[in-house]
Amino acid sequence: MSDATNEGRGDHLLSERLAAGRRPVVGLVDDAELLRFSTAGSVDDGKSTLIGRLLYDTKTVFEDQVRHVEDVSRRRGDERVNLALLTDGLRAEREQGITIDVAYRYFATRKRKFIIADTPGHIQYTRNMVTGASTASLSIILVDARHGMVEQSRRHAFIASLLRIPHLVFAVNKMDLVDWSEARFEEIEAEFRNFAARLDVQDIAFIPISALTGANVVEHSRDTPWYHGPTLLYHLETVHIASDRNLIDVRFPVQRVIRPESAEFPDYRGYAGQVAGGVLRPGDEVVVLPSGLSTRITRIEQLGQEMEAAFPPMSVTVHLADDLDVSRGDLLCRPNNQPIVGQDLDAMVCWMSDRPLQARGRYAIKHTTRWGRAVVTDLLYRLDVNTGHRDEAAPELKLNDLGRIRLRTTTPILYDPYRRNRVTGSFILVDEANNTTVAAGMLLAPE
Amino acid sequence: MMRSYCRSHLRTLEDEAVHILRELAAERERPCLLFSGGKDSIVLLRLAEKAFRPARFPFPLLHVDTGHNFPETLEYRDRRVAEIGERLIVASVQDSIDRGRVTEETGPRASRNRLQTTTLLDAIEEHQFDAAIGGARRDEERARAKERIFSHRDEFGQWDPKNQRPELWALYNGRVRRGEHMRVFPLSNWTELDVWQYVELEDIPLPSIYFAHQREVFDRDGMLYASNPYIKLLPGERLRTEVVRFRTIGDMTCTGAVASDARTLEAVIAEVAAARITERGATRADDRFTEAAMEDRKREGYF
Ligand SMILES: Nc1nc2c(ncn2[C@@H]2O[C@H](COP(=O)(O)OP(=O)(O)O)[C@@H](O)[C@H]2O)c(=O)[nH]1
Numbered sequence: 175m176s177d178a179t180n181e182g183r184g185d186h187l188l189s190e191r192l193a194a195g196r197r198p199v200v201g202l203v204d205d206a207e208l209l210r211f212s213t214a215g216s217v218d219d220g221k222s223t224l225i226g227r228l229l230y231d232t233k234t235v236f237e238d239q240v241r242h243v244e245d246v247s248r249r250r251g252d253e254r255v256n257l258a259l260l261t262d263g264l265r266a267e268r269e270q271g272i273t274i275d276v277a278y279r280y281f282a283t284r285k286r287k288f289i290i291a292d293t294p295g296h297i298q299y300t301r302n303m304v305t306g307a308s309t310a311s312l313s314i315i316l317v318d319a320r321h322g323m324v325e326q327s328r329r330h331a332f333i334a335s336l337l338r339i340p341h342l343v344f345a346v347n348k349m350d351l352v353d354w355s356e357a358r359f360e361e362i363e364a365e366f367r368n369f370a371a372r373l374d375v376q377d378i379a380f381i382p383i384s385a386l387t388g389a390n391v392v393e394h395s396r397d398t399p400w401y402h403g404p405t406l407l408y409h410l411e412t413v414h415i416a417s418d419r420n421l422i423d424v425r426f427p428v429q430r431v432i433r434p435e436s437a438e439f440p441d442y443r444g445y446a447g448q449v450a451g452g453v454l455r456p457g458d459e460v461v462v463l464p465s466g467l468s469t470r471i472t473r474i475e476q477l478g479q480e481m482e483a484a485f486p487p488m489s490v491t492v493h494l495a496d497d498l499d500v501s502r503g504d505l506l507c508r509p510n511n512q513p514i515v516g517q518d519l520d521a522m523v524c525w526m527s528d529r530p531l532q533a534r535g536r537y538a539i540k541h542t543t544r545w546g547r548a549v550v551t552d553l554l555y556r557l558d559v560n561t562g563h564r565d566e567a568a569p570e571l572k573l574n575d576l577g578r579i580r581l582r583t584t585t586p587i588l589y590d591p592y593r594r595n596r597v598t599g600s601f602i603l604v605d606e607a608n609n610t611t612v613a614a615g616m617l618l619a620p621e
Numbered sequence: 622m623m624r625s626y627c628r629s630h631l632r633t634l635e636d637e638a639v640h641i642l643r644e645l646a647a648e649r650e651r652p653c654l655l656f657s658g659g660k661d662s663i664v665l666l667r668l669a670e671k672a673f674r675p676a677r678f679p680f681p682l683l684h685v686d687t688g689h690n691f692p693e694t695l696e697y698r699d700r701r702v703a704e705i706g707e708r709l710i711v712a713s714v715q716d717s718i719d720r721g722r723v724t725e726e727t728g729p730r731a732s733r734n735r736l737q738t739t740t741l742l743d744a745i746e747e748h749q750f751d752a753a754i755g756g757a758r759r760d761e762e763r764a765r766a767k768e769r770i771f772s773h774r775d776e777f778g779q780w781d782p783k784n785q786r787p788e789l790w791a792l793y794n795g796r797v798r799r800g801e802h803m804r805v806f807p808l809s810n811w812t813e814l815d816v817w818q819y820v821e822l823e824d825i826p827l828p829s830i831y832f833a834h835q836r837e838v839f840d841r842d843g844m845l846y847a848s849n850p851y852i853k854l855l856p857g858e859r860l861r862t863e864v865v866r867f868r869t870i871g872d873m874t875c876t877g878a879v880a881s882d883a884r885t886l887e888a889v890i891a892e893v894a895a896a897r898i899t900e901r902g903a904t905r906a907d908d909r910f911t912e913a914a915m916e917d918r919k920r921e922g923y924f
Contacts, residue, residue, distance in 0.1 A: 208630035275785070277766040278759045280812045287630040289810055301787055308789040421626060429643045434676040442675055448640045448791070453626065476639075477671050485626045489639035489671070502647055526787045540792050543647070602792045609796040614789045 206282065209415060212291040212306035212339070214330040215316025220347045224316065224385035225279060225292055226257030228407065231392040234281035257385075276306045285411040300559065300574040301526040303330065304614050307337035308600070311415050314343045314406075319352045319382070322362045328369060329559045335373035336522060336576070336616070338596055340418045342370070342378045345406060349398065350384040356400040372562075374593070377413070381406050419486045420595045424452030424460070425513060426484075426506040427542035427588075427598070432491060444475070444491035445500055450542065450597035451590075452508070454484045454492065460506045462498055463588050468509060470495040486597070503544035505588045505598075513588045513598055518551070519581045520618040522592075523571070527605060527612035530570040531579070537603040537612065541587050548603065552580035578618075592616035631819055635668065638807035640791060641770060642672040645752055645805045646679045648771075648795025652752035652805070653745075656682040656709070658690070658698040659870050660827055661756030661808055664816055666705065667825055668807060681708040683753070685741045687733040687872045688715040689851045694870050697828040712744035729855050732874040742778040745802055752795065752803040760812045770809045776800040813868075817890045833866045833884045844877035868893075 215221040228234075243259040250256075279290040291306030293299065307313060313334040317327050327344075334342055344366055352358045363380045370378055381390055382398055383406055389395030392407045404412070429447040454460075458471045473493040474481040484490045492506065507513060525531050531550060539548040556568035556577040564578075571577045592599030603613035628636070645652055654669060656662045669678050684698060702709045714733045717723045722743060723736045745753060759766045769785050771793045786794055795803050808816070820827060837848035839858045846852060848860050851874050865878035866889070883889040 205629045207627060208633045275767050275782075278810065279766065280760045280810070282812070282814070287815075305787050305789055309791075416625060416627060419626075429640070430647060430673075432673065432676050436675070436677075439675045446643055446672070448636060477674050483626075485628075487628065487633060487636045489636040489643075538796075540794065543644075596790065600790045600792065602789055602794060604794055604796060609794070609798065611786045611789070611794045614787065 206284070206286050207415065208287045208289065209312060209410060209413075210289045210291065210310050211312040211314060211410065212293055212303070212310040212334075213314045213316065214293055214303055214306075214333075215347075216318070216324060216326040219316040219318045220385040221292070221316045222258030223256075224314075224345065224347065224383070224391065225290060226259070227385050227388055227391050228290075229279065229281050230257055231388060232281050232283055232407070276302050283407070283411055288410065300329070300333065300576070301524060301614075303333050304337060304524040304526075307333055307339055308596075308614065310337075310339050311418050312341040312343065312410070312413060313339045314345050317344055317346050317362060317366075319346050319348045319355075319358060319362065323365050323369065325560045327366075331366075331370060331373060331375075332559050332562070335375045338374070338593055338616075340376050341413050341415070342375050343406070343409060344378070344380045346380060346382045347385050349382045349389060350387055354382075354389075354395075354397040356398075359401075379403070379409055379413075381409065420451040421453055421485055422451070423511050423513075423590065423595065424454055424458075424506070424508045425450040425590070425595065425598050426454060426460075426492060427544075428500055428502055428504045428506070429543045430502055431500065443497070444493055445506070446489070446491045447543070448489045449484050449486045451486060451595050452511075454490075454506075455482065459509055460494070461509050461512065462494075462500050463505045463507065463512065464515060464586055465499065465504070467496075467498050469498055471506075503542075505542070513590050514620065515586050515588055516620060517583045517586050518620070519548075519583065519587060519589070520578070520620060521581060521601070521615040522557075522576065522578055522618065523603070523613045523615045525571040525573060525575045525577070525613055527610060528573055529605065529612070530572045531575075531577075531613065532570050536606070538606050539581070539583060539587075539601055539603055539615075541589065541601040542598060544585070544587070546583050546585040546587070547606075548581045548583045550579050551582050554578040554580065579615075581615075589617050591619040631815060631822055634811055634815060635671065635819070637791070637810065638665075638668045639672045641793065641805065641807040642669055642754070644791075644793045645754065645771075645795060645803070646673070648793065649752040649797075649803060651748070651750050652680040652754060652803075653683040653710070653748065653750045654678070654680050654754040655741075655756070656684050656698070656702075657756075657871075658684070658694040658701075658828060659756070660816055660820060660831060661758065663701070663825060663827060664811075664819055665754065665756050665807065666701065667819075667823055670705070678707050680754070681710050683710045683712060683744060683748075683750075685737050685744065686711050686713045686715075687737060688713060689733055689849070689872045689874050691828070691830055691847075691867075691870055691873055693828045693830045701826075710744070710748065712740050714740045716740070717743065729853060732872060734872050734875050738778075745778065750802060751797055752805055754805045754807065756808050757806050758808050758811050758813070758816070768806070768809070770806055771795050772804045772806065773797065774802050774804060778802070780804075814890070814893050817886075817893050821886050821890060827886075828870065830867045830870055832886075832889065833864050833882045835862055836865050836878065837861070838863045838865060838878055845880065847873060847876075847878055849873040 213221050246259050247256045277292045281288050293303045293306035315330045346362050359382045382401055383390045390405045426447050428445045432444040432446050434442050456471050461468050472495050474484045474490050476490050533550055533553045535550045537548055539546050555564040555566045590598040599617045601615040602611050605612045714736050717740045718725050723739045769788045837860045838845045839860050864882050866881045867878050883892045
């Protein structure tokens with residue numbers, strides 16, 4: 175690949191191909207990394223226009239889609255082609271003229287592939303924002319340059335930090351409406367930095383843009399000669415995401431035991447799963463939890479192809495030296511670096527159901543590959559996402575509320591604090607009466 | 622030397638899909654995998670091999686056969702199923718018609734596309750499947766962009782886009798009540814180009830009609846249709862021979878061809894990468910009739 179900054183990344187694909195005697199397709203970068211990001215903003219900040227702009231300017235939008243939005247724009251009497259329509263999903267929402275759920279969009283450049291979780295910004299949709307944020311490595315928060323930081327921007331930033339999104343981008347939009355004013359941009363940046371200092375986010379960027387004109391979205395704009403930072407797209411293409419994963423604490427939740435018991439594979443026994451943390455290698459000593467028995471990794475493979483190492487987010491099959499009783503829900507880790515094992519859990523939750531959470535409520539809980547049951551033993555406080563105020567007198571959590579709770583589970587949970595590992599630190603609660611997912615939970619270190 | 626521990630986007634998508642398949646196998650007792658012989662379901666088969674081999678798949682394959690398939694697709698289907706040694710169940714739209722479950726459409730634009738929904742739901746009920754794995758992608762069509770990876774269907778097989786379960790991290794909730802089922806879409810986050818690149822990376826054979834070949838075609842509604850026994854030509858429509866390939870391979874009555882001389886996988890990928898028209902927009906008559914066509918069909922229980 176011609177990209178000099180590539181650092182040889184991903185050339186395993188190239189070597190795989192060469193080994194198979196095939197050459198890669200010229201001109202296509204299929205070794206590109208994947209970046210998942212979410213977008214948030216208040217209504218009318220220009221989020222849909224921005225996403226439409228990113229898709230359009232990266233030539234991701236197809237002619238039939240453009241024709242389609244041209245048609246719809248004309249029918250609705252819009253004066254120009256409304257790029258925002260490119261991202262409007264379901265019919266009911268189009269009719270209401272708002273985005274009401276999480277929608278996923280895809281685009282690619284030569285450097286990276288992107289998955290956008292497009293989430294709405296109104297307060298009643300906190301749950302959608304949390305959903306979109308749960309898988310994102312980066313979040314773009316739209317700010318209207320005329321209004322600066324509003325309550326919703328604070329909430330978006332707060333949720334991004336709560337969900338441990340490592341990279342935040344404040345896209346200060348509609349710069350054309352403030353005469354491309356450097357002073358205004360700096361004022362907004364200062365205001366946000368002040369607020370963001372209290373948040374737990376590793377990396378924050380500020381970019382002055384106009385989604386409408388395209389300024390600093392894909393191309394640098396002559397309207398902002400004072401701005402020397404990257405364009406939004408360049409930032410998305412280059413932000414360093416490799417170290418976002420936890421490559422230190424080995425965590426391998428067993429998803430499935432593969433035992434063909436066939437004539438061809440009478441003794442095959444593999445433990446299949448997706449690496450949740452650390453790097454596993456053949457020869458490594460491991461402990462199986464919750465039994466606590468030790469053994470050694472003999473092979474790591476997938477469909478018969480041997481691997482030297484497995485790391486997040488690889489889905490692999492691990493073979494162990496000893497015939498132990500290992501089943502789905504168990505976890506492999508290193509002897510001297512083990513997760514917390516507990517039945518009394520402290521967690522922040524986002525409540526996602528019309529039926530409020532109440533102390534003593536009973537739910538099914540899913541954590542990594544394990545289902546169990548849990549009772550809410552305590553509601554410590556409800557958190558006001560706008561002010562950070564903790565309401566300790568709150569009797570319940572309603573739809574879209576965030577709060578801190580304590581749970582007691584029927585079986586031990588093998589976990590890490592969410593801030594240490596987003597996979598082994600997260601869970602969902604499910605209402606057993608109707609099977610709906612009612613809460614997203616992030617585990618805290620025990621006190 | 623510092624190791625970078627990077628994972629390419631294709632392998633990351635593969636990791637995710639394999640994880641989804643294994644979760645489904647644990648969450649549901651009686652799943653099936655919808656296998657049409659099209660490239661998306663062909664990729665699903667490879668992912669299922671990655672997820673479960675050397676053991677057998679924990680589910681049979683289900684083909685909803687409209688009776689209007691390209692012969693090349695059926696030939697491929699049977700060959701591939703024999704190779705991988707898994708069980709195939711064929712649910713036939715013709716049977717549904719014969720049993721009076723559905724009524725054949727008439728007229729020049731008649732298609733069995735919509736009838737498939739009934740055949741599929743009947744098969745799910747007959748075999749008591751509680752989950753069906755499909756190859757749909759969110760980039761295919763706008764109604765799909767919001768659908769969950771584990772997508773709940775009520776006892777009528779219907780999807781309620783307004784009332785979907787939140788889906789967080791990779792923690793899938795596959796719980797259903799009796800009579801309900803899950804649709805599971807491991808390729809949700811794949812694009813058309815990803816699928817093609819994966820086919821190339823994994824060296825997966827495809828039905829021949831995905832590659833440029835000579836065929837008798839005719840023009841209708843701005844699309845190129847293959848001459849076939851199930852469509853009658855309208856006045857003014859004339860057959861001609863053209864070098865074409867198919868981007869999707871559904872029912873012959875509603876699947877269009879594109880003029881192309883891409884005879885190899887490399888050439889097809891180069892064309893897809895440069896394409897300016899979406900796959901469905903170019904070649905699926907079924908989505909063109911109303912703006913929200915797909916959404917309507919999905920609500921009813923379509924794939
Ligand atoms: N002047 C100006 N208008 C913008 C800009 N971005 C969006 N808009 C307009 O702001 C309105 C709301 O935009 P939209 O993308 O629908 O906002 P959303 O509710 O955040 O998705 C529309 O009329 C857009 O044309 C911008 O950069 N400059």
